[in-house]
Amino acid sequence: MDKIKVGIIGTGFIGAVHVDALRRLGFVDIVALAEANQELAQKKAADFMIPRAYGNFPDLIHDPDVQVVHNCTPNNLHLSINTQIIEAGKHIFSEKPLGMNRDESQKMLELAKKHHIVHGVNFNYRMYPLVQDMKWKVQQGELGDIRIVHGSYLQDWLFYDTDYNWRIEPEISGKTRAIGDIGSHWCDLAQTITGLKISEVFADFSTVIPFRKKSQNTETFCENQDLAAYEEKEVQTEDWAGVLIHFENGAKGLFSVSEVCAGRKCYFNIEVNGSKKTYFWNQEEGDRMWVGHRSGPNAVIMRDPHQLNAGCRRYTFAPGGHPEGWLDTFKNNIQAFYTFLQEGKNIEQEKPDFATFYDGYDIACIVDAIAESHEKGIWVKVIR
Ligand code: NAI
Ligand code: SOE
Numbered sequence: 001m002d003k004i005k006v007g008i009i010g011t012g013f014i015g016a017v018h019v020d021a022l023r024r025l026g027f028v029d030i031v032a033l034a035e036a037n038q039e040l041a042q043k044k045a046a047d048f049m050i051p052r053a054y055g056n057f058p059d060l061i062h063d064p065d066v067q068v069v070h071n072c073t074p075n076n077l078h079l080s081i082n083t084q085i086i087e088a089g090k091h092i093f094s095e096k097p098l099g100m101n102r103d104e105s106q107k108m109l110e111l112a113k114k115h116h117i118v119h120g121v122n123f124n125y126r127m128y129p130l131v132q133d134m135k136w137k138v139q140q141g142e143l144g145d146i147r148i149v150h151g152s153y154l155q156d157w158l159f160y161d162t163d164y165n166w167r168i169e170p171e172i173s174g175k176t177r178a179i180g181d182i183g184s185h186w187c188d189l190a191q192t193i194t195g196l197k198i199s200e201v202f203a204d205f206s207t208v209i210p211f212r213k214k215s216q217n218t219e220t221f222c223e224n225q226d227l228a229a230y231e232e233k234e235v236q237t238e239d240w241a242g243v244l245i246h247f248e249n250g251a252k253g254l255f256s257v258s259e260v261c262a263g264r265k266c267y268f269n270i271e272v273n274g275s276k277k278t279y280f281w282n283q284e285e286g287d288r289m290w291v292g293h294r295s296g297p298n299a300v301i302m303r304d305p306h307q308l309n310a311g312c313r314r315y316t317f318a319p320g321g322h323p324e325g326w327l328d329t330f331k332n333n334i335q336a337f338y339t340f341l342q343e344g345k346n347i348e349q350e351k352p353d354f355a356t357f358y359d360g361y362d363i364a365c366i367v368d369a370i371a372e373s374h375e376k377g378i379w380v381k382v383i384r
Helices: 015-022 038-048 056-063 075-087 102-115 129-139 178-194 310-315 325-340 357-376
Strands: 006-008 027-032 052-054 070-071 091-094 119-121 148-156 199-204 211-214 231-234 240-247 252-256 267-274 277-281 288-292 299-302
Touching: 006 015, 006 056, 006 325, 015 070, 015 325, 027 038, 027 056, 038 052, 052 056, 056 075, 056 357, 070 075, 075 091, 075 102, 102 357, 119 357, 129 178, 129 252, 129 267, 129 277, 129 288, 129 299, 129 310, 148 178, 148 240, 178 240, 178 252, 178 267, 178 357, 199 357, 240 357, 310 325
Parallel strands: 006 027, 006 070, 027 052, 070 091, 091 119, 148 252
Antiparallel strands: 148 267, 199 240, 211 231, 240 252, 267 277, 277 288, 288 299
16 A cells, blocks of 8 residues: 655644654655745755755645645644645644634634545644543543543743744734643643533733843744843733633633743643542653542552553553653654544544544634633633
8 A cells, every 4th residue: 555645834843743753653654845945945854854845835735746734834824824735635734723713713624624635633632642541431431420620731931031932923823822822732631531612711811021032043942041132022922821611511620821930841731520530630741640539549540551441552552661752642643643544534424533623623712712701801601
């Protein structure tokens, strides 16, 4: 059988991770990349040993050999690039958030449905083996009724006023920053594990650093502390947000997000309190999960392929005690997407484990409701 031929648009921080994950699959070949200009495309193609380099993304999309396109560009380019990929009839794996807002995301979902392509959005954290296991346990009723869901996603990479990136600018990132960028992951995780929809939100935002120094180096996660030259920029988006949430079954909860908590790198955690027990999981120690009991000892479950339910075993490889982590979630997500494609499955008939444009749109509806709640200071229903 021929390998599936793939093109990647945008090879910055996360594009490089897609290259790594795709190469671990074995049954796909990266045949082309596109970058912001020809010189950069050629440099990246040489670095990654990818045969074709395009300085203009439509040329990659219309390369007749390319069957699937990954979009790893900043958020403001998702709508135009994704639209062209879908209209060319190619399958698409887009980075999150799907669009800059609900309207953009809805357009992409409608178009994807019309063209009958396979569509994925990279909400990769749901592909930790223990997250899939938690989802399965909840479905089996092991947790009981879901009562409370809470957690946070905290980072520190924008801690200094010298930290700068395109995510600071609403024209590129969207109206929200911490919520759209990492709160979107938290909402996807909460909905994936519980199987419940977030129905109503009440939010409060804070821009902790009102002015930032923009210099030449604005790479994602760059270190920039002694600047010789910079431009002072007023910040319009939130560094921190707190959100109270209601779920469709009456369960309640809350989460916070931050990009300015010193020492917190990718501190993404969730706790689900059920009527029988509690599950707690933290991404930075993603190979472990805590189970809390009212009567009887608490437990820490260590990821071990032999102890995961059968449906999750395809998302784990290393024996217990041999850590798996963040990079493996990309491989798992991409593997789920390409296996679905290879097996000729249809998203309209079967809900895959990976997030689709349906999920991308759903999360955009929540993000917009959160932004509206902060602006108006009221509870806002999530309109889907
Ligand atoms: P980045 O700034 O590191 O990389 C973006 C890349 O896109 C750069 O190489 C840039 O040259 C390229 N690019 C810009 N304009 C282009 C154009 N017109 N044509 C082709 N390439 C172009 O950004 P980063 O951090 O990689 O983020 C990209 C996307 O991935 C964002 O939507 C972000 O939200 C998402 N992301 C998702 C992550 C996840 O965990 N799922 C992690 C990090 C980012
Ligand atoms: C920056 O906040 C970032 O790279 C996000 O864009 C990703 O989605 C997250 O997974 C890690 O942090």
